[in-house]
Amino acid sequence: MNFNKMPKIDLHCHLDGSLRAETVLDIIKKNRLELTQSLEGIRKQLTAPLSCSSLDEYLRCFDLPIAVMQTKEDLERVSFELMEDAAMENIKYIEIRFAPQQHTKEGLTTKEIIQSVLQGMSRAEKIYDIKGNYILSCMRHLSAESAMKIVEEGKQFIGQGVVAVDLCGGEVAGFCHKFIEPMKKAREYGYRITVHAGETGIGQNVADAIELLGAERIGHGVFITNSREAYNLVKERKIPLEICPTSNIQTKAVKNYGEHPIYDFYNDEIMVTLNTDNRTVSDTTMTEECIQIEKAFHLKKEEYTDIYLNSVEAAFISEDEKQKLREYIK
Ligand SMILES: O=c1[nH]cnc2c1ncn2[C@@H]1O[C@H](CO)[C@@H](O)[C@H]1O
Numbered sequence: 001m002n003f004n005k006m007p008k009i010d011l012h013c014h015l016d017g018s019l020r021a022e023t024v025l026d027i028i029k030k031n032r033l034e035l036t037q038s039l040e041g042i043r044k045q046l047t048a049p050l051s052c053s054s055l056d057e058y059l060r061c062f063d064l065p066i067a068v069m070q071t072k073e074d075l076e077r078v079s080f081e082l083m084e085d086a087a088m089e090n091i092k093y094i095e096i097r098f099a100p101q102q103h104t105k106e107g108l109t110t111k112e113i114i115q116s117v118l119q120g121m122s123r124a125e126k127i128y129d130i131k132g133n134y135i136l137s138c139m140r141h142l143s144a145e146s147a148m149k150i151v152e153e154g155k156q157f158i159g160q161g162v163v164a165v166d167l168c169g170g171e172v173a174g175f176c177h178k179f180i181e182p183m184k185k186a187r188e189y190g191y192r193i194t195v196h197a198g199e200t201g202i203g204q205n206v207a208d209a210i211e212l213l214g215a216e217r218i219g220h221g222v223f224i225t226n227s228r229e230a231y232n233l234v235k236e237r238k239i240p241l242e243i244c245p246t247s248n249i250q251t252k253a254v255k256n257y258g259e260h261p262i263y264d265f266y267n268d269e270i271m272v273t274l275n276t277d278n279r280t281v282s283d284t285t286m287t288e289e290c291i292q293i294e295k296a297f298h299l300k301k302e303e304y305t306d307i308y309l310n311s312v313e314a315a316f317i318s319e320d321e322k323q324k325l326r327e328y329i330k
């Protein structure tokens with residue numbers, strides 16, 4: 001299959017993990033930041049090394065991009081550029097996530113931060129054949145109060161380019177208990193809910209995310225294989241899994257593409273979707289994720305179409321918008 005040309009959907013893509021190295025260098029120079037001044041050095045810092053041994057190590061690659069995402073202008077720019085990069089490889093719809101909590105170092109308010117990325121997104125939508133929405137991620141190592149603040153301040157943007165909230169960062173057992181209140185509030189306000197869970201060996205977190213937080217989708221969920229309860233919940237309630245194969249190899253959730261459970265899940269009628277996670281940190285694209293999965297499992301055209309249609313179903317958009325996305329693949 002010529003995946004570059006085929007229509008694609010990315011439901012799990014972090015803004016801060018998807019910056020162009022050239023742009024990072026540009027912003028460092030423009031803002032006179034005391035950071036690496038060489039493109040090669042930047043590229044190295046932005047991408048998870050082959051030797052990456054865990055999610056925690058993978059997450060260290062976000063320090064540099066976050067340092068250059070602290071002004072309105074720079075947030076607008078990186079948001080526009082991610083949409084542009086996605087459009088160039090025929091991604092027709094993308095849900096981009098980021099944690100506003102991490103962009104206040106130069107004094108921006110949550111409102112200014114969200115407005116800036118939304119502006120970049122809508123500028124790209126006017127030029128390219130792509131649509132997008134934002135997911136507000138809350139860092140799990142921060143407090144429930146901090147997550148509540150994002151839920152409260154992001155509320156005014158629901159339906160204006162913001163569709164959901166997420167929990168992300170390092171994963172420990174039982175993390176969901178801490179976030180019951182903010183996620184309850186989020187549901188009341190009309191946010192859709194997706195949660196990173198089951199990425200580091202703890203299947204029970206997936207069951208918790210669904211039962212305690214009302215997660216409608218799960219980021220990764222690879223380790224439902226460890227928990228009968230989580231597996232059955234995902235299967236029976238048709239909870240879509242946002243699978244990001246390359247990222248899972250880097251964080252050592254799986255050994256290689258061939259050993260990724262995505263195809264077993266697919267064959268067991270679990271609703272899998274295929275996504276990038278982080279275009280720069282994982283040095284990947286949607287095209288590349290598709291190619292690797294095609295290679296590993298001899299994916300047929302109908303199977304790719306099924307997975308694309310799962311993404312359409314799982315997207316946090318209206319029925320009309322879903323219909324438009326279905327038409328691309330006919
Ligand atoms: O695969 C992942 N699992 C958990 N957290 C992640 C992953 N990729 C990125 N982030 C975290 O999400 C934040 C907001 O975008 C990033 O700064 C990073 O810390």
Ligand SMILES: [Zn+2]
Nearest residue numbers: 014196219277
């Ligand atoms: Zn992620």
